[in-house]
Amino acid sequence: MAFRDYIRERFFPHIWCPGCGHGIVLNALLHTVEGLGLDRTSLCMVSGIGCSSRIAGYVDFHTMHTMHGRALACATGLKLARPSLNVFVPMGDGDATAIGGNHFIHACRRNIDLTAIVLNNRIYGMTGGQFSPLSGRDVLATTAPYRSIDEPFDIVKLALGAGATFVARTTAFHVREIGNLLKKAVLHKGISVLEVLVQCPTYFGRKNNQGGAVEMMELYRDNTAPLGSKKLEDNPSLIPRGVFREDTRPEYCEEYAKVVARAKE
Amino acid sequence: MSGVVTGKSPAGNPDGAKRGGTAPDMHFVQGNEACVRGAMYAGLNFFAGYPITPSTEIAEHLSDILPRNGGVFIQMEDEIASMCAVCGAALAGAKAMTATSGPGFSLKQEAIGYACMTEIPCVIVNVQRGGPSTGLPTKVAQGDVMQTRWGTHGDHSIVVLTASSVQDIFEITVEGFNISETYRTPVILLFDEVVGHMREKLVVPAPGEITLVDRLYTEVKAGVNYHPYLTREDGRLPVSDFGGVHRYNVTGLFHDIFGFPTENADQVNRLIYHLVDKIENRAHLLARWKEYHLDDAEHIILSYGASARSARHLAETRRGKGDRIGFLELQTLWPFPAALIREKTAHAKSVFVAEMNMGQIAAQVKQAVSKPDRVFLVNRMDGMLVTPSDIGAVMRTVEGRGF
Ligand SMILES: Cc1ncc(C[n+]2csc(CCOP(=O)(O)OP(=O)(O)O)c2C)c(N)n1
Ligand code: SF4
Numbered sequence: 001m002a003f004r005d006y007i008r009e010r011f012f013p014h015i016w017c018p019g020c021g022h023g024i025v026l027n028a029l030l031h032t033v034e035g036l037g038l039d040r041t042s043l044c045m046v047s048g049i050g051c052s053s054r055i056a057g058y059v060d061f062h063t064m065h066t067m068h069g070r071a072l073a074c075a076t077g078l079k080l081a082r083p084s085l086n087v088f089v090p091m092g093d094g095d096a097t098a099i100g101g102n103h104f105i106h107a108c109r110r111n112i113d114l115t116a117i118v119l120n121n122r123i124y125g126m127t128g129g130q131f132s133p134l135s136g137r138d139v140l141a142t143t144a145p146y147r148s149i150d151e152p153f154d155i156v157k158l159a160l161g162a163g164a165t166f167v168a169r170t171t172a173f174h175v176r177e178i179g180n181l182l183k184k185a186v187l188h189k190g191i192s193v194l195e196v197l198v199q200c201p202t203y204f205g206r207k208n209n210q211g212g213a214v215e216m217m218e219l220y221r222d223n224t225a226p227l228g229s230k231k232l233e234d235n236p237s238l239i240p241r242g243v244f245r246e247d248t249r250p251e252y253c254e255e256y257a258k259v260v261a262r263a264k265e
Numbered sequence: 266m267s268g269v270v271t272g273k274s275p276a277g278n279p280d281g282a283k284r285g286g287t288a289p290d291m292h293f294v295q296g297n298e299a300c301v302r303g304a305m306y307a308g309l310n311f312f313a314g315y316p317i318t319p320s321t322e323i324a325e326h327l328s329d330i331l332p333r334n335g336g337v338f339i340q341m342e343d344e345i346a347s348m349c350a351v352c353g354a355a356l357a358g359a360k361a362m363t364a365t366s367g368p369g370f371s372l373k374q375e376a377i378g379y380a381c382m383t384e385i386p387c388v389i390v391n392v393q394r395g396g397p398s399t400g401l402p403t404k405v406a407q408g409d410v411m412q413t414r415w416g417t418h419g420d421h422s423i424v425v426l427t428a429s430s431v432q433d434i435f436e437i438t439v440e441g442f443n444i445s446e447t448y449r450t451p452v453i454l455l456f457d458e459v460v461g462h463m464r465e466k467l468v469v470p471a472p473g474e475i476t477l478v479d480r481l482y483t484e485v486k487a488g489v490n491y492h493p494y495l496t497r498e499d500g501r502l503p504v505s506d507f508g509g510v511h512r513y514n515v516t517g518l519f520h521d522i523f524g525f526p527t528e529n530a531d532q533v534n535r536l537i538y539h540l541v542d543k544i545e546n547r548a549h550l551l552a553r554w555k556e557y558h559l560d561d562a563e564h565i566i567l568s569y570g571a572s573a574r575s576a577r578h579l580a581e582t583r584r585g586k587g588d589r590i591g592f593l594e595l596q597t598l599w600p601f602p603a604a605l606i607r608e609k610t611a612h613a614k615s616v617f618v619a620e621m622n623m624g625q626i627a628a629q630v631k632q633a634v635s636k637p638d639r640v641f642l643v644n645r646m647d648g649m650l651v652t653p654s655d656i657g658a659v660m661r662t663v664e665g666r667g668f
Contacts, residue, residue, distance in 0.1 A: 008514075011525055044507055046353065057514055057525060062507035064356060065516035065526075067379055070349045073341065077350030080337050081311050081357035082508050103349075106342040256337065263332035 003034040006043075008060050015054055019213025021172035021198025022052050022119055028178035029088070029117075030059070035179075036186060042086045046075035048100060050092035050126045051200075052119035061088070069100030072107040075114050083113070083253035086186065093120040093134040097153050101133070108162035111190040112252035116164075117182070118155050118193065121200035129203030140207040156244050159193040166192035167244040171220035172199055174241065184243065190251045197224070197239070290469040296460040297322035299431045299467050300390055301330060303438030304362055306469065307477060309388075310336035311359035313350035315343055315369060318402045319458040320392035323364035344369040348376035348389070355385045356515060358480070358506035360442060364390035367400055370409060370416070377451050378417030379517045381540060384449040384494075384502055386480065388441050391453060392461040393570075395648050404648030405458040407570055410625035413453045414599050420537060422544035424551060425453045425599040429573040431465035436475070437553070437596055443478040444551060448543055449502050455598060457621070459571035459650055480504055485511065492522040494536075500543035545600050552605050553596035558584060562591025564660065565610050566643075567630060568619040569595045572651045576619045579653035579660075598626065603633035610634055615663060619643045619656050 007030060016022050033043065043061035047053035049068035056063040062085075066074045075089045096104050096118045107114060123141060124130040131141035136152035159167045166188040170177045178196055185192035199205060199216035210216050225232035227242035294302070301323055304312075312331055314324040324340065331338040337354065341347040344365050351361040365373060370391045380387055393409050395401025409416075413425040424444050428434040438454060445452040483503035485491040487510035496502065505511035514524040519533045527533065544551070557580055559565060568576035573594040580592035593609055595602065610616050610630075616639060618627035624642040631637035643659045645651040658668050 008525075040512070041508060041510060043512070057516070060512055062356075062512050063514045064353065064507070065514065065518070066349065066352070067375055067517060070345065070376065073346035073349035074353040076339070076341070076346070077311070077313060077353030077355075077361070078357050078507060079353075080339060080350070081354035081359040081361075082506075085357070085508050102342050103346055106346070256339075260332045260335055263329070264335075 001034060003030040006030045006033055006060050007058055011057055014058060016051060017202045019199065019201045020051065021121060021196075021200070021213070022055060024172040024175060025090070025117065025119055025178060025196050025198060026055050026058060028175055028182060029055075032179050032182040032186065036183060038086055038186075042084060043088075044078060044085045045088045045090065046071045046078060047090050048092070048095040050095045050124070052090055052092040052125070052198075053095060055090045069095050069098070070103065071095065072100060072103040072114065072116065076107060076110070076112055079112055079114060080253060080256065086115075088115045088117065090117045090119060092125065093118060093122060093155070094124045094132040097133045097155065097158065105158070105162040108159050108164035108191055108193065110252040111163060111165050111249050113189055114191055115182070115185050116191060116193045118195045119198045120155060120195055121198045121204055123200050123204040125200045125203060129207060141203075142207075155193070155195040160245055163249070164193045165190035165245065165247040165249050168193070168242060169195040169197070169239070169244070170241050171197040171217075171224055173217040173220035177241065181243065184246070188246065190249060290471070292467045292469065293464055294431060294467050295322060295462055295464050296428075296431050296434045296456060297392065297462065298326055299434040300364070300438050300454065300456070300461075301326040302467065302469055303435040304388070304442065305330060305334065306435070306472075306475070307439045307442035308360045308479070309362055309442070310334070311351065311354040311361040312337070312363065313339045313341050313347040313354070313361070314363050314365065315341055315347050317344075317366045317369040319394055319461050320364045320366040320369075320390060322461075323390060323392070344372035345376065348373040351387045352376055352380055352383070352385050355387050356507045358508070360386075360446070362388040362390065364392065366392045367394045367396050367402065368398065370412065374416040377423075378419060378421065380451040381417065381421040381423060382517045383515050384540075385451070386445040386449045387451050388438075388445055389451055389453045391455050393455065393457040395646070401648045403458065405571055405621060405650055406646065406648065407457055407572065407621040408625070408646070409455065410598060410620075410622060413455055420541065422541045423453060423599055424448070424450055424544060425455050425597070426553065427455050427569045427596055427598055429460060429570055429594060431460075431463065431467050433596070434460060435467055435469065439475050439477070440553065443476075446478045446480050448500050448547075449504070450544060455570070457570045483511065487511070493524045494520060495522045496535075496539045500547065548600035548602055549604060551597055551600055552602035554602065554605065555594040555596065556609065557581070557592040559591040559593060559609050561589050563589040563614045564617065564664075565591040565593055565613045565615075566617045566619055566656060567593045567595065567606070567610075567626075569598060569626065572619045572621055575651050575653045576656055579656050582653065583657075595626070601629050601633070603629070606630055606633045607635070615639045615641060617641050617643050617656060617660055617663075619651055621645055621651055
């Protein structure tokens with residue numbers, strides 16, 4: 001099957017701005033799903049609200065576009081009710097770590113078999129460029145005209161601390177890497193958290209003098225380095241990319257099946 | 266109680282002794298447990314919740330019963346997540362429920378609106394306690410009536426049912442699931458601390474004794490275009506589960522027949538009218554009530570939930586003394602059965618509404634009747650059950666007979 005078969009062409013053109021990084025993740029996701037040859041009827045996507053969450057509309061999966069921050073909570077119910085489903089949960093950084101922060105850490109803690117993708121553009125895109133918990137200090141945003149004073153989260157560390165069993169990071173510049181990591185994430189049993197740094201040229205780029213999409217992606221190329229690389233060793237201030245954890249721990253749906261077995265004894 | 270007429274009651278047989286020789290399945294349980302048993306009878310197979318008094322027993326019992334029956338019980342991180350998980354599970358085909366009280370019910374409002382908009386069948390139990398805020402966690406109140414109706418933002422309609430006895434809680438719970446499945450709508454079971462915690466006899470009807478409504482599935486075959494939000498005259502919307510052959514989009518945004526977001530004024534208008542009409546146009550079908558000696562009643566006491574117990578007690582006592590008192594218990598609060606109330610109270614000199622709030626249903630009754638100035642509120646909001654004497658005192662005053 002061609003990867004185009006996995007999109008809902010009749011709903012295009014998409015709503016994203018020219019140069020937005022979200023489409024790159026969609027592209028990688030479609031190729032990954034095609035490559036894995038997963039059963040079509042098992043494919044689900046649950047998203048929240050934000051530019052990134054609109055991905056759900058464009059994939060020909062069972063798609064549930066929910067409420068801001070609530071995607072993982074909805075996905076938890078869906079997956080537990082039907083554990084055979086393959087559930088993808090794309091989220092914006094605000095979606096996942098501000099309003100949805102509680103659901104995020106608890107989904108990680110439960111280790112429920114979902115593929116969570118955080119599209120981190122360090123800004124609230126959909127609402128017009130307000131700062132997010134990922135913006136970090138000294139960022140200009142429509143609600144930080146004098147620069148933000150908030151410390152940022154580190155999504156990777158947050159996921160690790162909360163107990164996620166697969167945690168990885170890449171960027172919109174590294175398209176093939178998104179695909180490779182996504183593949184690992186999907187095949188991983190338990191929760192996988194993949195952070196993808198994506199450019200929002202419209203708000204983050206423009207407000208913070210980072211230029212357009214191309215310049216922003218060049219920054220991802222220059223400011224990041226693979227885990228274990230010489231580049232990272234030489235310059236530890238770079239943002240590390242790659243797989244931070246790939247562990248096995250009891251998966252929630254499987255553990256719940258054991259509860260049922262115990263209860264029926 | 267003699268003289269009781271039940272309106273549109275589910276087909277349950279409250280008198281189990283009549284069942285073909287076998288001993289009735291009889292229990293002495295709390296209202297909250299009756300709700301659990303009713304839900305299981307109705308086919309509940311998914312519960313997500315977060316503990317809060319006075320609804321916690323529902324979660325506790327289900328954490329035991331659901332796994333034994335192969336269903337899912339999950340304690341989520343909060344009430345928001347619980348309501349969201351219910352929505353997700355229902356899309357996968359589950360008969361799903363959550364239960365809460367007070368602040369927890371406030372937290373659920375966002376996702377209740379989502380369920381209204383996306384037409385996800387689900388049941389939400391709210392065992393009321395005193396509010397606002399943390400309020401009176403262990404005391405009775407009925408202050409959430411308007412919140413059940415308008416708690417989530419935006420125009421919408423919703424079904425809200427009540428009960429005043431343990432047996433009724435069982436039956437109305439089954440009814441709630443049936444209505445939810447029929448019209449693909451959230452149904453709120455609005456109980457209160459007294460009916461939730463009080464213990465009474467419960468006779469569980471035999472399987473099949475109450476007809477159950479299951480989800481209406483689409484007959485559209487695989488590969489043929491299925492329109493998940495193509496509305497029908499009868500208000501029903503044939504569904505296809507996530508994991509089934511039809512893949513479609515579900516969104517809380519206004520959407521077209523494919524479930525895809527739209528801002529087309531015409532489509533928006535059609536959807537909002539569909540969501541409201543499917544319920545409001547069926548107010549007469551959805552009305553459930555109990556009545557006692559209304560035919561010749563000069564004064565009618567209207568009530569619901571725990572307050573209805575005191576109201577009925579007073580009505581019976583005064584009937585015994587020869588007073589022409591009638592009693593009307595509403596089991597459906599929303600859609601508000603205005604026509605029913607207008608008809609039943611048409612010949613009464615006065616209507617007394619007994620409830621434990623500032624007159625949330627009394628205000629509706631005033632709007633429904635032809636003589637609103639003959640509607641009187643009897644209320645109590647101090648955490649104590651409104652008593653027959655509370656009601657009697659107001660009646661005597663209105664009747665000009667002093668306390
Ligand atoms: C409860 C609630 N609060 C606020 C909003 C408004 N809102 C919509 S999207 C959004 C933030 C979007 O940012 P992010 O999640 O980072 O995703 P992006 O748009 O950048 O992809 C906000 C605040 C909302 N829809 N719901
Ligand atoms: S506002 Fe930013 S995040 Fe949203 S579509 Fe445009 S570029 Fe993408």
